[in-house]
Each structure stands twice: as structure tokens, then as C-alpha cells.
Amino acid sequence: MNPLLHASTLPLGLPDFAAISPEHLAPALDAGMAEHRAEVAAIAADPAPPTFVNTLVPLERSGALLDRAMTVLGALVANRSTDELRAIDAAYSPLLCAHHDAVTLDPAVFARIEAIHQSLPTTTGLTPEDRRLVERHHRDRVLAGARLDEAGRARLTELNQRIAALQTRFEQLLLRSAESRALLVDRADELDGLSADAIAAAADAAERAGHPGRYQLALVLPTGQPALARLTRRATRQALLAASTGRGGPHDPDTDTGPVLRELTAVRAERAGLLGFAGHADSVVADQTAGSVEAIDDFLSRLVGPARVVADAERAELVALAAADGIDDFAAHDWAFYAQRARGRRHQVDAAALREYFKLDTVLQEGVFAAAERLYGIRMVERPDLVGHTAQARVWEVRQQAAPGADDEQTIGLFVGDFFAREGKRGGAWMNSLVLQSDLLGDKPVVTNNLNIAPPAPGQPVLLTLDEVRTAFHEFGHALHGLFSRVRYPRLSGTAVPRDIVEYPSQVNELWMYWPELLPRFARSVVTGEPLPPAQVAAVLAASRDGSGYRMVEMLGATLLDLAWHRLAPGEQVDDVDAFEAAALERAGIADPHIPPRYRSRYFQHIFAGAGYAAGYYSYLWAELVDADTSEWFVENGGLDRDLGDRFRAGILAVGGSRDILDGFRELRGRDPEIGPLLRRHGLDSGDRTESATLRP
Template sequence: MTTENPFFSASTLPYELPPFADLREEHYLPAFEAGMAQQLAEVAAIAADPEPPTFENTIEALERSGAVLARVSLVFFNQSASDTTPGVQQIEAGISPRLAAHRDAIHLDPALFARVDALYAQREELRLDAESDYLLARYHARFVRAGARLGEAEQARMRELNGELATLETQFEQNVFADTRAAALILDSADELAGLSADAIAAAEENGRALGHDGKFVISLKNFSNQTELAGLDDPTVRRRLLTASLGRGTESNGGLAVRMATLRAERAALLGFASHAAYEVADQTAGTTAAVDEMLGRLVGPAVANARREAAALAAEAGVDAIEAADWQYWSEKVRKARFDFDGSVMRPYLELEAVLRDGAFFAAGQVYGIGFTERPDLVAYHPDARVFEVSDADGTPIGLFIGDFHARESKRGGAWMNELVKQSHLLGQLPVVVNNLNIAKPPAGDPVLLTWDEVTTLFHEFGHALHGLFSDVRYPLVSGPEVPRDFVEYPSQVNEMWADWPLVLGNYAKHHVTGEPMPAELVARMKEAANFGEGFRTVEYLAATLLDWAWHTLPAGTDPGDAQAFEAAALERYQVAMDEIPPRYRTGYFGHIFSGGFYAAGYYGYIWSEVLDADTVEWFKGNGKTVRESGEIFRRELLAKGGSTDAMAAFAAFRGRAPEIAPLLVRRGLVA
């Protein structure tokens, strides 16, 4: 690794921020190849060590291995999501199966596993500290779940399955990216956008210009089904065109891929002794069993559908029709909110300007709850001009890490909102965290304010919660740093952080008219909260339909032929009793990237509502524990956020909360009890 390549050595920038000014696309592939070769050599040395295995010469050595590969992977996959190019997509398509093979080469190395297995067998005699003991257990589970105990023929098949799945998952993601852009709604005149706010119309015109459609108005699609503009568009024909475009993505390009991936995942689970991919995945989550997930979802479906049907009747009555259509639901829902609660969501937008929401909202709340501060660092270059770098410091001035905010939509960014890490916190490696938040807020014409919807405000606070989870990590080992927690636990800290969006002190600090500076009227806030429960039926059914669709794909036993993807989807929704023509699933199979692009949420989309049980219970604790917000924040940070994945997740919750979680607060929040 003597070739000039910024990935070959640790960055000398503050907090080891990647040297983006020096990085080029041509650096990626050589760094991946050199990084894999380096780590395989390091792993071979660990496996061949003539000394008996110890925690230091085996587990800790594994934690130190692969530095170059870690650096390039974190940067590359952030760019592939945030600012892709045809070249990046080509690299991703080629490198994904090679990375899968690389992971298999490590996890299926018999000599290496023998050392890990021997250490695990003598855990009690080793008398490790709690974090090291838990890390050893995680390593052992990772090897076993990867197939380390399988026979030679089964391991060979495992390698084939992982390689093909990596290829298919990348292809699925790239198809969604292409289909979503191709399906953007192009309109000829502003009249067709009647009902949207003036700034939203201006943003659509600016989007048209940016995409090469000068003089036209373009609505680019978000990654979910029900596009936010449906709530405002007066023209029913335009609403139908928009929803049809949204629901049709991936129908042709991804249906067959989804079938193939579900089949391969089921086969892989069977090789490892599990009845389904869902059983395999959930065994390593806080839920533990598919029965536990079934029980929770079963409690929610009936009340949610009943609630949604009541909402549908109210919408139909307001619209003067026998039954409401899917494309009209959000539009008439806004009408009912206005009629019943004298609340119009669009009236909030002038009070929700992005910079104020960020600095006087999310940053201010973090200061009030945790005592931390943010200083923008324009001298530090991020990966795109839209991405801004902030240094984060503790109450006593101690450096915590860097936060990068990348809030605007662009043609090169995938849809949705997410958090990435560019540097993982680790005392072992002497690293502080560098974390990224990505949103997809439409960029207005230059000089115009960026006004948000309330949903976008909530999303910003949500993703910032993920960022805080990474920033507050205080662990020794990178494998358990920050959000490296069970998948059905990872959304919990981010969902808790949403509570500060409408906390009176915080809301009053940022919700001010972008022209006059007047605070948002108290009665508007009160009406918003009063109206909040209307629509919970829709939101819960929309979410549950996607969750149960994921569950249907991944509870298939090995050898089952799902058949046609669309037919399978329709049958699954009927079987789980969440099929409502008026409420499409939040994600349909063809663009359900959570479960088919990389598979992080495969058989795990239930984790959002599983985590929300913990979240709702925690919000009640913040409100009623008798402590100040600052005192409560310190407890939550110390007992939960700082732990990362270094301890059992539910044990961490119990230590913080003083008991196991209760579901009642969630049922009340979702309007599923009287």
C-alpha cells in the first residue's frame, strides 16, 4: 500500500474526518482491494498464532484488524447513498459480492473460529470486564450465525448464497434509485399544483430547472408510498397521477428480484437450522422469537384497522362520496382536521424554517437535555457542498465529535432520511465519532427560506436522535459502538428524541415566523396536538401493512415458491387482515428498500413499532419522574445512549427505567385504546 491513496493511512484532519478534498472516485476500488487483502493477512496471522488464544491476541486483535477497509467502506457507502454517480454505482455492483465473500472468508475460517470458540467456552475463567465479556459473546454468535459450525459442503453453499444475495440487493437498490427518478411527476403549469403553498410551488419549479425541465414543475418522489404533496393538491387528477407513479415503482424491475432474495434467504436460514429467515433474524434481536413479534402485531392490527375505518367514514362524509380513494385520503384528511379542529397543517410552515429548526430546535434541545454545544466548522470540508460540519462539545468543553448535516434532496441522493457514521467511536482505537444526518428536503430557489412541514421537523429530530446515539457512544470496542445495537432496538433512541420537537420550551425557541419573528400562536400548537390523533388509524395501518408484508416474505419456509410478487403481496395483506384499498402499505415490494436493499431490516421492519413501545414508555418517564429535564437527560445518556451495543439492550433499558417496558403508553399514543 505504497501507492498514493488517502484511505491507506488515518486522516490527519480533526477527529479523523475523511479528507474529502483529496478523495477521488478512482481511490475507492484500490482501497477496497488493499483493505481486504490487509485484513485477510491480519486474520491469518491471528488464526496461525502459536500462542494459546487469549482475549487480547484473538478478539482484541480482530477489533484492530481491517483499518483501511473500515475507512473506505464507511466513506464509500455514505457516498453511494448521499451523492452517487454512475461510477460509484458500477463500483458498488462489483464490490458488494466481493465484500460478502470477504466476510465469509473470515467467519468460515476454521482455525480462527476454533480460537474464538475456545475462548467462549472458558468465559467464566477469563473473568473479563462486562464490555469485553459481552464482546466475546457477540463475536461467537456472529461466527456461529455465519455458518462456522456447518460442514464443508454447507459452507460452500453458504458462500454462494451470500454472494448472490449481495449482488441482488445492490441491483434492487439501484433499480429503486433509477425508477424513483424516472417516475417523477412533471407538470406543465403552476395551476396544476393549486393547493400547495407558494414556497412548495417555487421548489417544484426549481426542481424542474435542476433536472433539465426549464419552465416545468417537477415533484420528485420520496421513498415511501403516500407522497406528502397529496395532502395539498386540489386537482384530483394530479393526485391520482402522483400516487400511481409512486406505487408503480419497481413493479417490473424488482418483483423477480424480491422473489429470488426471499427464496435464497429462506434457504440460508434452513442451512443454519431455522424455520425461516424471520426466525433466524429475530433469534438475535431483543424480540427473541417470531411468536413474540406475532403476539405484538396481533394486538395492534384489529384496533388499528377499526380506527382507520372510522377515519375513512369521516373522510367520505366530508368529501360527499360513498368511499374515499387512496389518492384522496390525505387531501380530505386535511379538510377534516380543519373542519373538526380548525387546524390547517400548511399554516405551520412559515414558522418552521430549517435553520431555526436545526439550531434553535434540535441543537437547543440537545443543550437543554444533555448540556452539549455545536459550533459550525466551515473550515472542514464534507463530501458535498450541501453538507455542513459542526463540532460537538460537552458541557465542560470536552470534545465529543463531529456532526454533519446534509438536509437537501438532489438527483444524486437516494430517498428517505438516515444516519451514517464516517468514524466510529472507540477507546481501543482512540477515535471520536463523526456522524452524518441525511434528509431529503426540497431546495427552494436561491435566497428563499427553507420552510418545513411538521412531518419534516419530526424527521429531523428523529434522525438527530440517531446522531446523538453515535455521538454519545462511550465504549472501548468498535464492534459495539454507538448504534451497533439489535435492529429492533436501534430506532428507540431516535424515536425518543422526537419528543423534543413539540416540548414547550424547545418549540417556543424555534417555531417563529421566518419574516416577522413572531412565535407560533399558542392556539395553533394546541390545535395541532388536538388534531394529532386523527390520522393515527391511517398511519398505523400503513405501517403495519408494510411490516406484515416484510413478515410474509421472510416467514417463508425453505423450498417455498412465492410466485408472482404482486400476487404474493396482495394475498399477504389479505391474510393478515390489513388489506385496505384506501391505505397502500407504506412501502410496496418493488421499492421496499429497507428489506431488499442490503437487507438490514429484512424480517425486522417490525422493529420500528417494537422500539416505539420503549420510546412511549420512556417519554412517560421523562414527563413524570420528578427530575429536571437535565437530570433525566444525564441518566438517559449514561445508562443507555453511552452504552452503545456494549451490553444487553433490554438490560440497559431496565437499568435506566427500573423495570421492563410496558405497552400501554404506545396504545394510548396510537389511539388504539379509549
């Protein structure tokens, strides 16, 4: 009895994780690929002339068993990876890639889609979403190489399988490296500056890792580690940053990611050349809202100079503070510590002390969920009877008011929250869909949010940093994008929008973190129960812009590194990862010894581990361009308002990939996005409030 071989009987098709074991995965994947091949072969062999109904609709219905098995495998590998699961993932990654190529590049199926696509101008009876689906399937296959000859398709399949294997290898090496490089110290005083509960959690982490009596700080995914802002011992700060930036380095041949990423970028470049592109970046951007790498270059170049100016001013203040402590060799590991001190002096904000006001459950119920309830009329009802992909995950039923103020509700989806870091869970934070919404299939959405909050010591409350609060709002914005989807076809569901705009809804949702009506509701002391004092609220709001130069420079560093790696031409070789990285940053005008990139190459999981951001990390900034403009629209029109929420939902969140998401923006604003709001948000503006950004070449 393999529970993956049939649809789940749990509400809304939530996978029955309690019944699923690793041994179920391989048989389900094998059966799923076989079933999918048979379904596609039947479409290809249909003797009737190709039509939307006999080709596109069955393609959308196909692959259900395989999708189910792949979804479960992905959830388990990302959240509770073991040697057994990693082995299954490594073994099936190239097999699944080959299967995808066989389906996507099938010449008979492509010929049918090509014929339907060519006849679109004269075809009647199709809805706009039907037409969008034809365009999407056709473009997917053209960009995947369906127009290549037989030899070209064969070579492409080989390259894709190698890419899949290398991405899996990079992720596994990075996970092992991050675990092995967690900072271990002998004495509690080496962690001076951290809160008592953080030190207790470090002691608990060390004991669980087999180091009783010592203290361990796990590494979060970005370069900057949260503890750097609070550790008073400079030697500990230095060791922590060195541990972070050393992940995947050549010092440990068993976890060195350099050879993997060098081969990966070379293979991606060869694939791009086979498809007729100058490099991988060009092949990716061809299907994005940016339209061209040159448009991205122009956009980023307008940020580099202003960001450097603001960061230089920030540095001057911090160097002076460090000099007063007798430090005359200010370094990267000092920046966060003195930035926190400067922020505290200027705004009387102590980030460590603020954690007392951000209890996880209160942030969720009175902050993240409350904002969505006000804007969209939903209600989150926890379902302790349902089990997620791990025992630590919690499940909520999402209920929707039939109309504003109405008492009757309907269930529109399930939300799974997995908030804690643990061994075997990949770093960072992300949203995932366990079930895609589709009217065609009658499916309602089931989505997850996955964070990496350090577990508290036994008996202690779960307290968040400001950054973790922001992450909770951000990821729930992705969740809403999936939950509010109202489309017919799975291919167009939820977050199935161009990669460079997918962060737009989630970044808009960060606006409500600081909303004056909301912040006092969820920022409440776990000691006294009192809300964050109004003076502190004002200070937090004032301090939220502090460090904007640093944040923009580190973000641009990672973004420009990604583009440098993925502009390599076919056949171009990189011999030294670190030398290539240094030269790329220098060439882009963003090299700064005090501000390392948000991700250095050797642990850049977003672009080298199959997360989908290769040549696409620019999308965070590109999407923020649209987000900042939309946020100003919310503010100008009253903010946390149901009418505004319904308009944003109808034009942006509900449509998925069934229409151009930027058309939804234009309906809200009556124009194209402008760069002024983004510059003002980060304090980078020079007074220009109207310059329009070029979203298409």
C-alpha cells in the same frame, strides 16, 4: 497519493472527501481486503493458546483500512451516486461479501473464539464489556454459519455473494425508477394548493431535469407523498399516488424490481435453511430482543384490531367530507387531502401554512440542538472549514461541558448534516457513522444525518413540514446514540445494538418536537419573526394524534409484508409479486383499499436494498413500545431536565452494545416495558394501563 490508504489528518478522522475521487476507491478496497486477510491470518496462526488478549483484541484492531474505504464508498453511493460509483458498488459488493465470509467463517479463528467462549465461566480478569465482546463475536460467527462443514461454508459464501449483488441491484433499479417516475405536469394550476415556493421549486426541478417550462414533483421514499395533503386537483393527486405506488413495477422492464426481490427472498430462505432455520425471519429474530417470530406475531396482533377500528372511524369522517364535494368514489389518493381538511376544521391547523414557522436553521439551532443542549450539556459549533461528503453537507463540532454549569468544554465528536434531496441521493432519511467511537483505538465519533428535504427555489428560505421536523428530531436521536457512545471496542460502539431496538433512542428524541418550552423557540414565522401563536401551538399538539389509525394501519401493512416475504421456506417460490402481496395483507387482516402499506414490496428499500431491515421492519413498532414507556417516564419526572438526560445517556445512549439495552430501560422504570403507553399514544387503548409486553419468549 491515494488519501484512503492512510488515516485522515482532518479533525477526529473525518474523511477527506475533498481529496477523494472515485478512482481511489478500488485500489483502497483491494489493499484493505489484503491487509485485513493478513491480519486475520496472523491471529489464526498464533501458536500461543487462544486468549482474549491475543485473539479478540487484535480482531477488534483489524481491518482499519478496509473499514475506511467501505465507509467512504457507502457514503458516496448513498449521497451522490453516479454511474461510475454505481459500477464500483456493483462490482465490489460480492467481493466484499466474500471477504466478510472468509474472515467470519475462518475455521482456525472460530476455533480460537470457541475455546475462549467455552472457558468464560472460569476465566478471571475480564471486564463485563470484555465478556460481552466474547459473547458477541461468538454469536456473530455461529449465526453466520461458522459451524458448517467445508461444503456448507462454500455454499453459504455463494449465497451471501448473490444476496449482496441482488441487494445492490434492487437499490439501483429503485433509484432509477423513482427518478423516472417523478410527476411531471405542464401547468402551474395543476399544482393548485401547493405554496408559491413549492411550485417555484417544482419549476426549478423540472428545468434541472431538462423540462423547462414544466413542473416536477420528486417522489419521497414512502407510499404517501407530502403534496397529497395539499393538492386540490383530484387528477393530480391520483397521478401522484399512482407514480408512487408504481415504482419498480412491471410496466417498465428496465426498472422492474419484481424479479430481483423474488430471487432475493428465495436465496435468503435457502441460506436460512442451510443455517438450520425454518426461514429468514427465524434466522434474523434469533439475534434480536424479540427472541422469536411468535412473540412478534403476538405483539402485532394486539395492534391490528384497535388500529382498524380507529382507521374505520377516520374513514367515515373523510368519506362524508368528500361526498360534500360531490365525490362518491372516495379513494386512497383522497385520504390525505380530506384528512388535512378535517384536521384544519377540528383544530384550525393548516399544515401548508405552518411551514412558514419551520425554517431549517431555526429548527436545528433552537429545536433539535437546543433540546440536546438542555438534556445533555452539549454545544453544537458549526465548522465551515470542514467539508463533508458533498458541498451541501455542513459539519458541526460537538462540545461537552465538563460538568453542569461549567465553562470548560471538550470535543466529543463531529456531526455532519446533509439535509437536501438531489439526483443520485437515495430516498428516505438515515444516520451513518463515518468514524466509530472506540477507547481501544482512541477514536471519537463522527456521525452523519441525511434527510431529503426538497431544495427551495433560489433565494427562498428552507421551510419544513411537520413530518420533516419530526424526521430531523428522530435522526438526531440516532446521531446522539453514536456521539455519546463510551465503549472500548468498535464492535460494541454506538448503535451496535439489536436491530429491533436500535430505533428506541431516536424515537424518544421525537418527544422534544412538541415540548411546550421548546416549540415556541423554533416555530417562528420567517415573515414576522413571531413565534407560533399559543392557540396554534395547542392546536398542533391536539392535531398530532389525528390520523393515528391510518398511520398505524399503513405501518402494520409494511411490517406484516416484510414478515410474509421472509417467512418463505427454503425452496418455496413466488411467481407473482403483487398477488403474493395482496394475499399476505388479506391474511394478516390489514388489507385496506384506502390505506396502502407504508411501503409496497416493489419499492421496499428497507428490506430489499441491504439497509438491514429484512425481517426486521417490525422493529420500529417494537422499539416504540419501549420508547412510549420511556417518554412517559420523562414526562412524569419533569421532561427537559439535565438530570433525566444524564440518566438516559448513561444507561442507554453511552453503553452501545456493551450491555443489554433493555437492562438500561429497567433501571429507569424499575420494570419491563408495558404496552399501555404505546396504545395511549396512538389513541388505541381501551383503558388497560398495566399489561406487560412480552419482550422475551
